[in-house]
Amino acid sequence: MNPNEPPIIDFAPFYANDSTKEDLIRQIQQACEQFGFFQLINHAIPTELQTAVLQHSSEFFNLPLETKERYNQATGGFNRGYERLRSQNFEKRTKGDLKEGFYLGKDLPLDDVYVVQRRFGQGPNKYPSEVPDAEGFRRVMDEYHDAMIELAVAIMQVIARTLGLDEDVFSNFCDHPVSILRLLHYPSQEADASDLERGIGAHTDFGAITMLLQDDTGGLQVWNNLSSEWVDVTPVPGAYVVNLGNMMMRWTNDRYLSNLHRVINTSGKERFSVPFFFSGNPNYTIRCLPGCEDPEGARYPPITVHEWMTGRYADTYGTSDGKAIGELRQEPDA
């Protein structure tokens, strides 16, 4: 493993709640400052649930294209469902990213007050009926989504401590959150193809934290600001690759990093991954956290989660031809 890779951090001390927790807090603080990325092991998500999510995901992507298109994310108005190959294009190239996806969230009824108010990311799910086990797909995705919210809240509690704040300081932020599960499938790309081909082009995430489950294929890379190189994020069975998004960077007045990452899958086999994006309550106002100010104050004005996410999302998917830009701050290897 490259020593410049994001660190692997044992989360067990969080649950033990003894003196080892201070060490965990220090490790996460360091990772947030230096990488904006780390891998988390010994968290509370059962392996069987992770395996079931990946299995149901692969069964969905195995369906014929015309079946998958019935669940297209562009229909229904809640940004749930299928996104076809090359519908995103993070590095402004002609062909688009070589991946297809399926968006799920908390399955909310149409009369939920946040849905009525059209708050970002809130709405009902689409569940495919043509998969081999439609009832299992639904049950597993819903159960996984709930479990991931719990883990996200735990990680936010530790992040609060890394900033010298009370463990529960983010509890209002974590209530009724924007929390998006994205099933992803990357076909293998040719090893000798144009070196511009990407599974997902270099970008930063725009929410608070992302927790990514990846299979054992490999291909995810993160930009290391200190050594100025792309480093692999080597798959660790069952681990979550956790990274901070732009909202967290803004919230901490740039103290914590939201780093560039990309996927290039030249493994010769298809790759599956499942990022979970946690971005907090849409009505919550993000303003510089206490202790993070510069001598002159905060670098960014306050903004609600809803406003922030709506603006960032428009940047990413905003063009009608799908050739969107995303959050590309620099092109380190251009």
Ligand SMILES: O=C(O)CCC(=O)C(=O)O
């Ligand atoms: O699939 C991966 O490993 C990365 C996915 C990702 O970066 C994203 O969906 O924002």
Ligand SMILES: [Fe+2]
């Ligand atoms: Fe990402």
